[in-house]
Amino acid sequence: MPEMPEVQGLVEFLRGRITGLTVAKAAVSAISALKTYDPPIDALVGSAVTGVNRHGKFIDLTAGGDIHLVFHLAKAGWLRWYDALPTTLIKPGKTPIALRVGFNDGSGFDLTEAGTKKSLAVYVVRSPVDVPGIARLGPDPLDASLDRDAFAALLAGRRTQIKGVLRDQSIIAGVGNAYSDEILHAAKMSPYALAAALTDAEIDTLYAAMISTLTDAIEAARGKPPADLKDAKRRGMRVHGRRGEACPVCGDEVRSVFFADNSLEYCPTCQTGGKILADRRLSRLLK
Incomplete structure (x- = not known):
């Protein structure tokens, strides 16, 4: 399971590559992974990425300043990055890909999950605290407040x-x-x-x-x-x-x-x- 150090590594990687880019595509191929319906995931499309942050083991991608794509990779999930996003059609149920996000420069990433037990979670929310798992989090272990x-x-x-x-x-x-x-x-x-x-x-x-x-x-x-x-x-x-x-x-x-x-x-x-x-x-x- 990715934990704080690896999630922070992913956050810094994404922050350096997608901040300022516009979301060109956001498609869920594993419906069970998407835990929210309002805003719809299509609301991300056309918005510029303004930030990428971490909350515990959650990754928070902010688009347009007021919509957050939040995901938790759970035990067997991972992020697969592409400098050139594949154009092949994703067939639901036939691939480990749960979510595909593309940007206006042609780059993008897939969220994948191995195994049969599917726990990877994706949320589209107006505030990170709308995600129950984030709302329940204790302090970050490296936060200055946790002396x-x-x-x-x-x-x-x-x-x-x-x-x-x-x-x-x-x-x-x-x-x-x-x-x-x-x-x-x-x-x-x-x-x-x-x-x-x-x-x-x-x-x-x-x-x-x-x-x-x-x-x-x-x-x-x-x-x-x-x-x-x-x-x-x-x-x-x-x-x-x-x-x-x-x-x-x-x-x-x-x-x-x-x-x-x-x-x-x-x-x-x-x-x-x-x-x-x-x-x-x-x-x-x-x-």
Whole structure:
């Protein structure tokens, strides 16, 4: 799933290429992806792009100053950029393409989604807060307002595992499964540590790990075209997606815990005092 650093990379890429261009085409080929009907998607056509921004994991393309094309790539979605947009006809149900947007210079992009579970979402709205997912977002982790004390306040009283807190978009916007693994590894913290039980020193460490991990990932994504962002993300991961490999810090084997539709990765030596967290598929948990 694209998370904050990759989404920011896409935003900066689009901002540098389409700001000032006029939308010449906007066509939905997966009707289930379009979540709104007013304004209609055709309202984008003929309008100049005035901005491209990010809200958590949502991308917000502003056209004409008052219409927003907002999309969320979900778990298996991606943006495919073309300097020259293909002219081939898109057949609904016969292609992974959910949305095609073209501009007056001939360039454009497709939003694609792999797999059978379709979660990619497209909205055409007059304000980003009209998108329910955006209206519910917590603060951006790199926003100046989220300093160490504000971060501590978000954790206070939450008797929830810190892994889940970092992933909860209503608490902190933009961090998902991959970067929560990376942040916790950098902080040398168990994913099962309770947020409310963290000491001041642990909060200091976790906050610093969050800032440094996300800042470094954004720098790694910056300037790369969409086709290269996924590989850049994979190369930057120390534990996420690296089950069975050696931890780059201590050399211990990276382990996984599997859930219904995802998994987490961690280093026992760095994060859990050498303890192995039991696979939840076995309905057991070692703490």
